[in-house]
Amino acid sequence: MMVRPKHQRLVLLILAVTALIGAVLFAMWGLQDRAAYFVTPSDIAAGKTAPGKSMRLGGMVVKGSLKRNPDGLTIRFAVSDTKAETAVVYRGITPDLFREGSGVVAEGRLGPGGLFIADTILAKHDERYMPPQMANQ
Amino acid sequence: MHGYANPARFLKLARPATGWLLGVGALLLAAGIYGGLFVTPPDYLQGETVRILYIHVPAAWLGMAGWASIAASSISQLVWRHPLAAVAGRALAPVGAVFAALCLATGSIWGRPTWGTWWEWDGRLTSMLILFFLYLGYIALASAERERGGEGRMAALFGLVGAVNLPIIHYSVLWWRTLHQGQSISIAQGSSIAPELLWPLPLTMVGFTAIFAAVTLMRMRAELARQKLEARLRRSAAE
CATH class of the missing domain: 1.20.5 (Single alpha-helices involved in coiled-coils or other helix-helix interfaces)
Known part of the structure; x- marks a missing residue:
């Protein structure tokens, strides 16, 4: 053999x-x-996160929730994972791709009253790519 | 497959294949790059930035395919003691490492204007960086073994074990929440890249792959020539 x-x-x-x-x-x-790179609003609603501890929050920017303060720098918006929502406040410049209805990852910590105080905003886009004409249809 | 175990027979096939692969690869790559830079429309969200896709995706594919090839040659060395397997592994590693590095670099350049960051430690980015480090480890191990006159069995084991990182890279965007988006092209679901933007991608994918193969064949031929020379020098020194 x-x-x-x-x-x-x-x-x-x-x-x-x-x-x-x-x-x-x-x-x-x-x-x-x-x-996991970020926590979701559901995790926060379920009490899985500690207030004051720095973390990343991810989800979609709720349409119609983006408000800009008169100072032009501070923005407030809501992040949703379709099950729960978290209010976010951020002071600074956002990436070009940050917009309502699009994905976002915010770095910061949970303040009093469940308001998420962000130090950094990152835009998260999805896996779809298409020409502008197609997106308008 | 075992018909080509003989280095002479391998060389007879590899010599003409190198030129052909290089020529066809360069043509396809030129066509794909031209299409991707000048012909396709910009993306609805990212604008012109999306064009880096035509380099980033082939680089990621070849970074991973390079290690898959190392793993395959590792198996053929460990089980069948194929005489070309160690040569193939050593030839593949630096080429794969270059493409893994290209993937990381283009990804970083792409991430800054789109996500707003050069680098984040999410599952996809981290596992790809680990692949690059695995390449460096493999190169160091394989060349150390070669200098000591070993058969490269340690490097083969390392090549095989390192392959567990490949499914981790691929599924990282499914298993974990990541900043990197999910996969755009899958066999089950097709492509979520619109056809107008998609068509140059197969050209650069196949083009880069052909060039990868050509460079690997060149490196294998150079290594075989070196082995032949060393054997001849040893013989003439013994006489």
Whole structure:
């Protein structure tokens, strides 16, 4: 039997790879909550977050909720994940892609009264790309 | 596959293939880049910025495909002791690393005007950075093993284990909340990139892939030539 060692190596390799994939799947499953880049308004509503602790809040900017203060720099808007909403206040310049009905990630902390005080605003866009004429239709 | 285990037979095929791949790749890439820069309309949201897609997506694909190829050659070395497997692994690594770095660089340049940040530690960006570091580790390990005259079995094991990062990169945007958007093109759901914007992408994808293959073949041929030279020098020194 010339092929024996070759087969033995193949079986060993398959076993090792299976064990490895299993271990990684377990690790990823365990990481699910901790590896999340942001929390959602639902998490805040459910009391999963500590007030005063710095975090990122992600969701969609609610249409019609964006208000600009007379100073021209401070904005207020609501972030929604369709189940809950969180009010956000931010003072500074926003990215070009930040707009109502679009995705947003705000870095900051939860202030008194459930108002989220943001230090940084990042725009999150979705996976769709199209020409402007098509978006207008 | 095992017919090409013989380096001489491999070289007979690789020599003409290199030129063809390089030529076809350059043509497709030129057509895709021209289309992506001058012909396609801007995106409704991002405007002209979207054009970096035609480099970023092929770079990401080749960064990952490069490691998948390293993993495949690792298996063929560990199980079948294929004489070309270690040569292929060492040839692939720096090319894959360059594309992984290109993906990170273009992503960063793209992220600044769209998201408002050069870098964020979200699942997709972090796992892609880890892939780049895995490449550096593989290159160091494989060349250290080669200098010591080893067969490259440690590097092959490393190449195989490192492959677990590939599904993590791919599914990171599904498993975890990330800043990076979900995938635009899937076999099940088709493409969420409008056809007007999509068509140059396959051109640059196939073009970059052909150039990747050509450079890898060149590196494999150079390595085989070096091995031949070293063997000849050893023989003449022994005489």
